[in-house]
Amino acid sequence: MKTKIFLLTCLAAAFTLKAAAQEISIDKGWKFAIGDSTQWASPTYNDANWKPINLAYDWESQGYPNTDGFGWYRSHLVIPSSLKEKSYLKDSLRITLNNVDDNDEVYLNGQLIAKYGGQKGDIKNGNYGPRSYTIAANNPAILWDKQNVLAIRIFDTGGAGGLYGDKFTLSMADLMDPVSINTDAEFSYGDNNSLNKSIKLVTTSNYAYKGKLAFKVTDPENGTVLYEKTNDADFTAGKPFTYSFSIARLEKKSYVVSYTFTEEKSGKSITKTDGTPYVLTPYPSSKPKINGADVYGARPGNPFLYLIPASGKKPLIYAAQGLPDGLKLDANTGIITGVVTKKGDYPVTLTVKNNLGSNTKKFTIKIGDIIGLTPALGWNSWNAFGLSVNDERVRTAARTMIEKLSAHGWNYVNIDDGWEAEQRAASGEIVTNQKFPDMKATTDYVHSLGLKMGIYSSPGPRTCGGYLGSWQHEDQDAKTYGDWGIDYLKYDWCSYSEVTAKNPTLDDMKKPYQVMRASLDKIPRDIMFSFCQYGMGDVWKWGAEVGGNSWRSTGDIEDTWKSMSTIGFHQIADGPYAQPGHFNDPDMLVVGKVGWGDNQHNSRLTPDEQYTHISLWSLLSSPLLIGCDMGKLDKFTLGLLTNDEVLAIDQDALGKEAHQAIKEADYQVWIKDLADGGKAVGLFNTSDKYQTITLNRDENDLKGLTKIRDVWQQKYIITSGNTYSVKVAPHGVMLMKLSK
Ligand code: GLA
Numbered sequence: 001m002k003t004k005i006f007l008l009t010c011l012a013a014a015f016t017l018k019a020a021a022q023e024i025s026i027d028k029g030w031k032f033a034i035g036d037s038t039q040w041a042s043p044t045y046n047d048a049n050w051k052p053i054n055l056a057y058d059w060e061s062q063g064y065p066n067t068d069g070f071g072w073y074r075s076h077l078v079i080p081s082s083l084k085e086k087s088y089l090k091d092s093l094r095i096t097l098n099n100v101d102d103n104d105e106v107y108l109n110g111q112l113i114a115k116y117g118g119q120k121g122d123i124k125n126g127n128y129g130p131r132s133y134t135i136a137a138n139n140p141a142i143l144w145d146k147q148n149v150l151a152i153r154i155f156d157t158g159g160a161g162g163l164y165g166d167k168f169t170l171s172m173a174d175l176m177d178p179v180s181i182n183t184d185a186e187f188s189y190g191d192n193n194s195l196n197k198s199i200k201l202v203t204t205s206n207y208a209y210k211g212k213l214a215f216k217v218t219d220p221e222n223g224t225v226l227y228e229k230t231n232d233a234d235f236t237a238g239k240p241f242t243y244s245f246s247i248a249r250l251e252k253k254s255y256v257v258s259y260t261f262t263e264e265k266s267g268k269s270i271t272k273t274d275g276t277p278y279v280l281t282p283y284p285s286s287k288p289k290i291n292g293a294d295v296y297g298a299r300p301g302n303p304f305l306y307l308i309p310a311s312g313k314k315p316l317i318y319a320a321q322g323l324p325d326g327l328k329l330d331a332n333t334g335i336i337t338g339v340v341t342k343k344g345d346y347p348v349t350l351t352v353k354n355n356l357g358s359n360t361k362k363f364t365i366k367i368g369d370i371i372g373l374t375p376a377l378g379w380n381s382w383n384a385f386g387l388s389v390n391d392e393r394v395r396t397a398a399r400t401m402i403e404k405l406s407a408h409g410w411n412y413v414n415i416d417d418g419w420e421a422e423q424r425a426a427s428g429e430i431v432t433n434q435k436f437p438d439m440k441a442t443t444d445y446v447h448s449l450g451l452k453m454g455i456y457s458s459p460g461p462r463t464c465g466g467y468l469g470s471w472q473h474e475d476q477d478a479k480t481y482g483d484w485g486i487d488y489l490k491y492d493w494c495s496y497s498e499v500t501a502k503n504p505t506l507d508d509m510k511k512p513y514q515v516m517r518a519s520l521d522k523i524p525r526d527i528m529f530s531f532c533q534y535g536m537g538d539v540w541k542w543g544a545e546v547g548g549n550s551w552r553s554t555g556d557i558e559d560t561w562k563s564m565s566t567i568g569f570h571q572i573a574d575g576p577y578a579q580p581g582h583f584n585d586p587d588m589l590v591v592g593k594v595g596w597g598d599n600q601h602n603s604r605l606t607p608d609e610q611y612t613h614i615s616l617w618s619l620l621s622s623p624l625l626i627g628c629d630m631g632k633l634d635k636f637t638l639g640l641l642t643n644d645e646v647l648a649i650d651q652d653a654l655g656k657e658a659h660q661a662i663k664e665a666d667y668q669v670w671i672k673d674l675a676d677g678g679k680a681v682g683l684f685n686t687s688d689k690y691q692t693i694t695l696n697r698d699e700n701d702l703k704g705l706t707k708i709r710d711v712w713q714q715k716y717i718i719t720s721g722n723t724y725s726v727k728v729a730p731h732g733v734m735l736m737k738l739s740k
Contacts, residue, residue: 022086023096023171026150027055029075030163034059036070036153041107043149047074055168058101058160058555066504066536068497073152073163079170081144084137087172088266092134093142094177097152098167101128101160101555102464107151111141123155125466127386127596128556130165134173157464158494159534160555166562174268178205181259181272182240184593184602186634193249195276201233201241201261210234211263213243217276218256220730221690226255233261252278253729254607275606277636280712281643288312288352290361291644292409293651294675297366297373297581300343302526305487307450308334310352310359311407311644319351324365335450340367370581371526372549374651376488376623378412378454380588383557383627386596387418387465390435391442393631400630402449408642409651412488412528413446414454414625420467430457430468430477443485454488454528455481459512460495469495474519482523491516493533509537510546517547530585530623540574544582550623552585559590559603561731565686568616569668572660578621580655585623589613592628592637600629607636608732611712612684614640615735618650619658619672619682645711646735649680658682661700667693667728671700678739679705685728693734694725705738 032053039045053062059071084090095106095114103126105115114133117123135142142148154162182200190196203209213233217226227247235241243259254275262269292309304327308318318334324346327338334352346365351358366373379397381389398413419439421431432439446453457477458469470477470491481489491513500508513531520527531543531551543551553574554567567586574584591610593600605613617624626641633641649672658672658680666687672680679702683693697705708717708724712735717724726734 022083022174023169024080024083025169026075026077027168029077030055031074032059032071034064034067034069034071036072040072040074041110041112041151041153043109050074053162055163055165058164059162060160066497068156068158068161071154071156071162073154075150076147077150078146079142079144079148083170083172084144088175088268089173091137092173093137094132094134094171094173096130096132096167096169096171097163098130099128099163099165100131100154101162101164102126102157103155104131104163105153106133107153108135108141109143109148113139113141122466123153124157126157127465129596130167137172158460158492158497159536175207175263175266176268176270178207179203179209179261179270181261181270183259183272183274184600187277187636189249189635190246194246195249196244196246198242198244199259201235201243203235203237206237208234208236209261209263210265211261213241214258214260214262215243215245216258217247218258220254220256221727226250250276250278252280254278275608277607277634279636279639280611281639282714284311284642286313286354287356288316288354288359289644290350290352290359291407291647293374293653294362295364295366295373295580295653297368297371298340299369299371299526300341300367301339302524304336304338304340305447305450305452306336307406307411308336308350308352309407309409309411310334312352312354312359313356315354317353319353321349321351322347324367327365333450340365343367372528372583373580374653374655375583375621376412376528376530376550376625377410377647377651378414378452378488378625379410379630380414380416380454380490380625380627381418382416383559383588383590383594383596384600384629385418385598388598389415389418391437393629394442395445397630398446398449398451400633401451404633404638405641406449406451408644408647410626410641411450412452412454412625414456414488414490416456416490417463417465417467417492419455420457420463422468424468424473428473428476430470430473430480433467439484447485452487453485454490455486456490456492458492458494458496459516460493460497460499462495464492464494470516471496471499474516475522478516478519478523481527482525485525486527487525488528488530489516489520490530490532493536506537506542509533509539510542513546513548535574538573540577540584544577544579549581550583550585552587554586557587557590559594559605561605561609564590564605564609564613565731568613568620569660569684569686571620571657575620575657575659578655578657580653583621583623583655584657586617586620588625588627589617590627591640592626592634593632594628600632603628606731608729610640611735612731612733614646615682615712615733616670616684618646619670619680621650621652621655621657621672624650643712643714645709645714645737649674649711649735649737652680666691669693669695669700671702674737676739678737680711681736681738683726683728683734683736685730685732688730690727690729692725692727694723697722697724697738702738705740707739709737709739711735711737
């Protein structure tokens, strides 16, 4: 009884706070149970003994560690008719669940009103993400102004699970819901030194929208409005409104552009903001230059493949002195192949020439037991295409990598989930689905370019996306990967929870990775092994011993500041475990056009947040796996991914990870030791205002490091005295290298 009164008080408090708003928060007063029962949907079911749960956090962190599978959330709440009365359109109620991990069915007073089961409607297949459901306001399931029971059935495929995030609300569907401001077109640079772009107002409803579009450019440093213009804007489903603008090119920083459409009759409006891109990476030189890591590891007796990363005007001619016996270089492509049988460290001198000159670099080939001496640099299909990856998209990624990125060391082309069939061959062999007609041919193509090929699987019966996993077929799958020529395996935990102990011990957690490790060891190939179990059991403490080249230290990343910064700035406990051949993996990059499916959008990170993302991940010695549609790389994204001095921080041969040296409310300083005795330093502004950050070289072991280089701009900075102050943009970074 007591509990009940308490619950009602909480609800009343939550409601009065937001009552004036057009939406009410429903993030309080939830109860939770692990398991599954049809009765739990019922409004009369007695959930008095269920435990309260907080929707700000996943269920793992609230007393249900390592729990995958079904869980139910229940809430008793009043749905006020004032919500409907105050709304402009009164026809549907909207429930926003931000986010669901992974799939859900929503019951209102016992009736199923919405469900999300990603793949084929099955609650067990699908993905983490936000949900927004609408139901007709006259649906009898809604009890206006009375107690309602909202019951949500969740299925978690693996890792963190439940309802957790920053927005759980009830609101009425709005006139602006079907409207979006599409800002995905690229900013282009005009001849007259201008920055140009077109945006579109689009709708999916039948309504004819008539109103004004306000366009504004603001300098975030001082709030000055640089441009402001309002235009009439009318559009319908068949006829979007396009607005093109041209602004004089601005200095090297990001300005805030806002677009607000206000509908005439209702007064309703919708706003979207954009950041102007600015490229810091110097314009690529035509002179020949060898880039990439200083070391490369391979195992004796296995096929060797290394593409010398070199930039400069083509054609380039390559040479190598001191290659170990068994290797040969193709002087026209820069591809080194062969097999080395003898273990050892082989110092090599690489040379690249073109008609403008030549460049040499000292390089060490280490033939031994450890591969992946520096973090992998490549592309992975997931953040771009999700389960809709296909052969053509992978080939486009490979082609683009060769045209635009491999000169800087990028070399893995990794297929994530979505390539597998739903049933094995009669022999038990894994087969591809129809999107990948011939995996061997695709791999041969990738190899012919000098690049490497990666694939994905799960130790459970199914992958996170519901495709076939490797459970009880590990040897067979490793052999198939070997036959295809796979060079990298990402191995996800999903659905393994169904075949292991309910509360897995550390040994249970290690087991599937040990089993696959043993299977991969039987294959005469160097296959990078990437664990993906989201950091369970402090994987960084045992990932190397179990034979992982990298291990995910977090849940899945999203293209938001909240997600990227929470992940990036929390890589602290795992930091000391990074070492050559074994790295923490804070998940893949979210720059460029991302989308996790068929539709891609520009990363929702601002340009400054994207500089932070790449800088921080490089300081963290993270594998850098580009997660965008490679067919649509824009100039800004290319600048982010082709800065050799930034990449050199990630690829540093010492293999250490940066540590958080200073953490203040508004800024952080991260420092990474480098092989040459220098240090890479990131000054991160974590606030949403411009800030001056000061670095004191008498502190944090920086004494004696007199030279400061602005790594993004590749310029030395003139300083005097031991403190150096710099203005940093909101959520932005100043990345530096300090040396003697
Ligand atoms: C998990 C992983 C993702 C991706 C998907 C594929 O969510 O964390 O990186 O591999 O599975 O289904």
